[in-house]
Amino acid sequence: MKLIDKMVQLKINDISINVERGTTVLDAAEKIGVHIPTLCHLNLEDFGVVNKSASCRVCVVEDENTGRLIPSCAQEVYDGMKIQTDSLKAVMGRRTNLELLLSNHPNDCLTCVKNLDCELQSLAYELNIKEIHYQGEKMKHPVDITSFGITKDTNKCIMCRRCVTMCNDIQTVGVLGALKRGFDSVVATAFHLDLNQTSCTYCGQCVSVCPTGALAETNDSPKVWRALNNPNKHVIVQVAPAVRAAIGEEFGYEPGEILTGKVVSGLRRLGFHQVFDTNFAADLTIIEEATELVDRIQNKKTLPMLTSCCPAWVQFIEHQFPELLDVPSSCKSPHEMLGVLAKTYYAQVNNLDPKDIVMVSIMPCTAKKAEAARGELNKDGLSDVDHVITTRELARMFKEASIDFTKLPNDEFDNLLGESTGAAAIFGTTGGVIEAATRTAYEMITGKELKEVDFKQLRGIEGIREAKVNIGDLELNIGIAHGLGNARKLLQDIRDGKSHFHAIEIMACPGGCIGGGGQPYHHGHTDILLKRQQALYDLDASMPRRKSHENEMLIKLYDDFLGKPGGHLAHDLLHTTYSAKERI
Amino acid sequence: MRNRILDTSTLDKELLKQLDAFIDSLEGDKQEHLIHVLHKAQDLFSYLPQNLQLYIARKLDLSGARVNGVVTFYSYFNEKPVGKYIISVCMGTACFVKGADKVLERVLELTGTSKNEMSSDGLFTVKDVRCIGACGLAPVMTVNDKVYGKVKPKDVDDIIRHYRSIQYESK
CATH class of the missing domain: 1.10.10 (Arc Repressor Mutant, subunit A)
Known part of the structure; x- marks a missing residue:
């Protein structure tokens, strides 16, 4: 009998179903294949993210028992409920609510960054809106272009609060909130501060869930076009690990297809002089980071050591835990390392003036844009990286240049800074960096060959994971967190002296870089992220070399130029410093 | 910095x-x-x-x-400096239909200020507030803790004059 108590019987569109008590009408309808349009609703099940603000009212359906329209995303089922999702009342109700949302929208779709990728626009099509019967007063907020990573155009906001959920509940950064009330209400920073005045990490998770063009990456492609069209510049590009596993989605490929070769040839078509692989620098990062970890363990220095590849995470610790700035590795992130090497080593070999080199990074990330602008990351006054564009911006550049991505041949990266191992391939997913570092640290510490390179205990998708790895006599305790809220928990333990880890990998975005703020929009389908993750592990498995220290170009780089890992020149070029920042 | x-x-x-x-x-x-x-x-x-x-x-x-x-x-909270007397004019539904907007207009006129701003003499801050729960007295306005019910625009003159004069007397 108890089992039955748990269940609720109801009818949706005259179809009887039994669902568990507590189920929403939306979820119940989905079980029987009845589609209800939604807008503010967001459920990233695999990452424990649910936005159920019921603010847009687009998902209203008719409850026949009461004759009322109810928001299906938030309303729970009850016994004897009778729902009509397609009654005239429900259809007109949805349409009215959508028209009201559109009544004060700028409607500049033709030139909007989200054109054809906008959930509001798609709904207007789906609900067959041909006329907007209400003309409301338009908002007149200034567009915030103050930050390097994110552009915020509040006038396009529909108050769905998805970004607020991401910024507060998932990332615990707390920069965005809802201010004021009624017609004046607005999603904004405290006191409408410019983003660059706040403790925004530029992780871009707000961007990745924004249904409209209210939050978007800062568009840097015009700067790249200008560089490409400047005959005096030698323009070099590099591609991050997670980009190759996602860019296909912009051109109709199934999620999780690795398209490195096409990206490389496409970049050559765009006119880049050299196409390098950030994966090369990922291998380099591993050598430097593993060297640092071994040094910290053997010489009893500060532990745990935290990975430092993720710029949003670095920004987070600077603002939120300024007392812990000795725990992150001092290693620059891979693309910064590649940038400085392009302007030193590569310039030297090719007799180029570093001033004439423009370094462009293709990243899955909005925070990398802000990272490239950091004052610490330069050599002799030249920024290591000049411009960062996201996976989405690159896809737009291909389209703009009328390059048919699907027909591009497969090319190889340019050598010198183009070779990579399987260890680098997995940098783009949560758990990947620490697995790559473990492979190298194992051989560094034991001096023996590591036969089984797959550390499956480090893989997965749970927000916080921990694993033990035996390296000779040493039992290495490894922690992994993705999502800044999860990172915060591990950091609180470190601050309270309760952390037992030797090393911790942190990535700001749920899933790691595969779910970065600059990746093709997943529109709530987290299975896409899992496919991208699997693709990177498959790529790793398919590589002839799977340990960073076996990268032959890398060995040559140390022999010819850098000296020894962690040595003087390596430290000068490849390591950085952090500074305490305020929390607002 | x-x-x-x-x-x-x-x-x-x-x-x-x-x-x-x-x-x-x-x-x-x-x-x-x-x-x-x-x-x-x-x-x-x-x-x-x-x-x-x-x-x-x-x-x-x-x-x-x-x-x-x-x-x-909450309109109760002030983000800007406020005058000695805070005049809150209720804009709840009942007050509004009974002409609270005209009361507010007269208050602003007499104090020479605009909504949520302090008057130049530092005496008054005028706010339009949400329902204060005294609909039976609509339209309602309060000056600090004192409540004035069934206010007509012409009553506003006396109220403002009163606060100006006690200010003058206390000097």
């Missing part, structure tokens, strides 16, 4: 101490008491400047956006 709005040196140290003592005396989850704390802070400082809001955010381990969100949600 230290951000200007994080600088609490402009806040009265004695009042801050009192605010700290109030926060320390709160039991349970202090974050749940945000509205209490804001009330107390406004009682002490008369308004809630940005640096005070951020000070409270830090004390309660809340984000600045969260605190500012609550402060801007």
Whole structure:
């Protein structure tokens, strides 16, 4: 009998179903294949993210028992409920609510960054809106272009609060909130501060869930076009690990297809002089980071050591835990390392003036844009990286240049800074960096060959994971967190002296870089992220070399130029410093 | 570079101490008491400047956006300095249909200020507020803690004159 108590019987569109008590009408309808349009609703099940603000009212359906329209995303089922999702009342109700949302929208779709990728626009099509019967007063907020990573155009906001959920509940950064009330209400920073005045990490998770063009990456492609069209510049590009596993989605490929070769040839078509692989620098990062970890363990220095590849995470610790700035590795992130090497080593070999080199990074990330602008990351006054564009911006550049991505041949990266191992391939997913570092640290510490390179205990998708790895006599305790809220928990333990880890990998975005703020929009389908993750592990498995220290170009780089890992020149070029920042 | 709005040196140290003592005396989850704390802070400082809001955010381990969100949600809270007399004109439905807008218009005219601003003589701040729960007296306005019911625009003259004169007398 108890089992039955748990269940609720109801009818949706005259179809009887039994669902568990507590189920929403939306979820119940989905079980029987009845589609209800939604807008503010967001459920990233695999990452424990649910936005159920019921603010847009687009998902209203008719409850026949009461004759009322109810928001299906938030309303729970009850016994004897009778729902009509397609009654005239429900259809007109949805349409009215959508028209009201559109009544004060700028409607500049033709030139909007989200054109054809906008959930509001798609709904207007789906609900067959041909006329907007209400003309409301338009908002007149200034567009915030103050930050390097994110552009915020509040006038396009529909108050769905998805970004607020991401910024507060998932990332615990707390920069965005809802201010004021009624017609004046607005999603904004405290006191409408410019983003660059706040403790925004530029992780871009707000961007990745924004249904409209209210939050978007800062568009840097015009700067790249200008560089490409400047005959005096030698323009070099590099591609991050997670980009190759996602860019296909912009051109109709199934999620999780690795398209490195096409990206490389496409970049050559765009006119880049050299196409390098950030994966090369990922291998380099591993050598430097593993060297640092071994040094910290053997010489009893500060532990745990935290990975430092993720710029949003670095920004987070600077603002939120300024007392812990000795725990992150001092290693620059891979693309910064590649940038400085392009302007030193590569310039030297090719007799180029570093001033004439423009370094462009293709990243899955909005925070990398802000990272490239950091004052610490330069050599002799030249920024290591000049411009960062996201996976989405690159896809737009291909389209703009009328390059048919699907027909591009497969090319190889340019050598010198183009070779990579399987260890680098997995940098783009949560758990990947620490697995790559473990492979190298194992051989560094034991001096023996590591036969089984797959550390499956480090893989997965749970927000916080921990694993033990035996390296000779040493039992290495490894922690992994993705999502800044999860990172915060591990950091609180470190601050309270309760952390037992030797090393911790942190990535700001749920899933790691595969779910970065600059990746093709997943529109709530987290299975896409899992496919991208699997693709990177498959790529790793398919590589002839799977340990960073076996990268032959890398060995040559140390022999010819850098000296020894962690040595003087390596430290000068490849390591950085952090500074305490305020929390607002 | 230290951000200007994080600088609490402009806040009265004695009042801050009192605010700290109030926060320390709160039991349970202090974050749940945000509205209490804001009330107390406004009682002490008369308004809630940005640096005070951020000070409270830090004390309660809340984000600045969260605190500012609550402060801007309730018309009771002042973000700007306020006059000696705060005139609140109720704009709830009942008051509105009984002509509260005309009352507000007259108040603004006589005090020579605009909504939510302090008059140049520092005497008045005029606010339009949400329903204050005295619909039977509509239209209603309050001056500090004193309630005036069934106010007609022409009554406003006497009320304002009264506060100007007691101000004059106390000088």
